[in-house]
């Protein structure tokens with residue numbers, strides 16, 4: 001029996017002037033599995049996320065998300081369809097509280113926008129209250145950040161900051177959660193904590209995870225399937241065990257840290 005498509009990237013190419021950041025990249029992300037994309041620095045991993053999110057234009061190929069032709073949808077619409085992500089570098093507002101930062105993950109979805117809020121103050125206020133309640137109920141405990149709820153983001157430990165970003169990406173209960181190097185810049189303890197949190201999210205919510213890392217080891221253990229990029233091309237796809245034994249992958253990683 002044919003399984004219905006969840007996310008399918010087919011023959012995607014992305015170019016910047018003379019640079020082929022992605023060339024003919026295909027990738028299938030099955031629902032409720034953990035799929036990872038690994039590859040050395042500059043391999044095109046973040047570009048792939050940006051193509052899926054709609055931040056970068058795709059020169060060739062197609063991307064399907066469930067019944068949708070994703071490339072026909074603007075970035076804002078893709079978020080509404082249930083596609084969410086974190087960024088490789090911290091993207092938090094230091095002066096704002098943890099709660100306010102997480103609320104930014106709700107705002108694209110708030111029906112009463114700023115302008116409308118001036119007219120329908122009551123409605124905007126109600127949606128704000130609903131957003132806070134949603135955050136209180138759905139992500140603060142899941143990610144162990146309730147103690148920091150009303151504190152300013154600046155000065156919090158790095159591992160906590162990365163969890164706040166994760167909370168922001170999760171708050172609207174996305175169907176697809178894309179994590180761009182969730183372990184970047186972490187020490188051993190923080191990595192362990194982050195891995196446990198990601199595991200908990202995968203086990204307790206209905207989200208399908210797509211992860212990026214440039215280190216092989218970090219995400220192999222939690223991945224059901226892995227695709228390897230090098231110089232913008234897919235050089236291997238398979239289970240973690242198949243990938244670890246793959247000659248092209250070993251060659252691509254020779255000389256890497």
Ligand SMILES: Nc1ncnc2c1ncn2[C@@H]1O[C@H](COP(=O)(O)OP(=O)(O)OP(=O)(O)O)[C@@H](O)[C@H]1O
Nearest residue numbers: 016019021039040041042043044045046047048214
């Ligand atoms: N906005 C952009 N403008 C021009 N070139 C870009 C842009 N974004 C990415 N590139 C180029 O595309 C290629 C792939 O970059 P990308 O950031 O996707 O790699 P990556 O696999 O995420 O690397 P890293 O592990 O360092 O994060 C690189 O050559 C990069 O310089």
Ligand SMILES: [Mg+2]
Nearest residue numbers: 045046047088
């Ligand atoms: Mg990157």
